[in-house]
Amino acid sequence: xxxxxxxxxxxxxxxxxxxxxxxxxxxxxxDIVVDGxxxxxxxxxxxxxxxxxxxxxxxxxxxxxxxxxxxFVGGKIQMISRVKGPGSECYMxxxxxxxxxxxxxxxxxxxxxxxxxxxxxxHDPTKPPFRQYANGGPSLADPPxxxxxxxxxxxxxxxxxxxxxxSGAATKCKSKKxxxxxxxxxxxxANLDIRLPVGSDRKIKLTREGKWCQ
Numbered sequence: 097x098x099x100x101x102x103x104x105x106x107x108x109x110x111x112x113x114x115x116x117x118x119x120x121x122x123x124x125x126x127d128i129v130v131d132g133x134x135x136x137x138x139x140x141x142x143x144x145x146x147x148x149x150x151x152x153x154x155x156x157x158x159x160x161x162x163x164x165x166x167x168f169v170g171g172k173i174q175m176i177s178r179v180k181g182p183g184s185e186c187y188m189x190x191x192x193x194x195x196x197x198x199x200x201x202x203x204x205x206x207x208x209x210x211x212x213x214x215x216x217x218x219h220d221p222t223k224p225p226f227r228q229y230a231n232g233g234p235s236l237a238d239p240p241x242x243x244x245x246x247x248x249x250x251x252x253x254x255x256x257x258x259x260x261x262x263s264g265a266a267t268k269c270k271s272k273k274x275x276x277x278x279x280x281x282x283x284x285x286a287n288l289d290i291r292l293p294v295g296s297d298r299k300i301k302l303t304r305e306g307k308w309c310q
Contacts, residue, residue, distance in 0.1 A: 122179060198247070198249040257274065281300070
């Protein structure tokens with residue numbers, strides 16, 4: 097039998113490989129929430145259930161931003177992403193560059209070094225609770241902090257990424273990975289009266305620095 101359909105003529109049995117990625121996740125965008133409510137109805141309690149009720153998560157775990165408790169000073173972020181395909185096939189990563197770090201007037205020895213922040217934390221980025229899904233895209237959260245002690249200083253640069261993954265991703269996805277960079281600065285003066293209300297004279301700055309896909 098003959099046909100005028102060139103596609104059928106070239107592949108009458110439909111055996112040619114599909115141009116679509118059947119089992120891969122292609123990342124299209126990544127962003128960092130540094131203020132306001134977390135997306136997807138999530139909170140730090142979902143990502144870190146073992147820390148629920150502890151000061152590391154602050155008393156507003158569903159809100160991004162800075163926080164101060166009697167023991168800790170820090171920031172709360174949520175990474176959100178937009179992907180095509182099954183989100184479970186995409187991977188997540190986060191590195192941190194420590195520009196300066198001092199606790200109670202003593203250097204921690206981590207300045208001018210880069211670390212794999214997820215490996216250091218012993219969390220598993222491949223499954224819940226550390227891995228969540230906000231609006232269908234892979235998501236993680238982070239509440240980096242420092243001890244609430246006098247003469248404590250820290251500037252850390254974080255790079256959080258979602259990478260395309262799964263069978264065929266290398267050839268079918270437009271972007272290999274998408275990343276967002278954010279910064280947390282903490283400065284607690286040496287002469288701080290820690291009896292002052294939390295937040296007084298403690299300088300905390302949490303900023304989103306940029307994002308890109310490659």
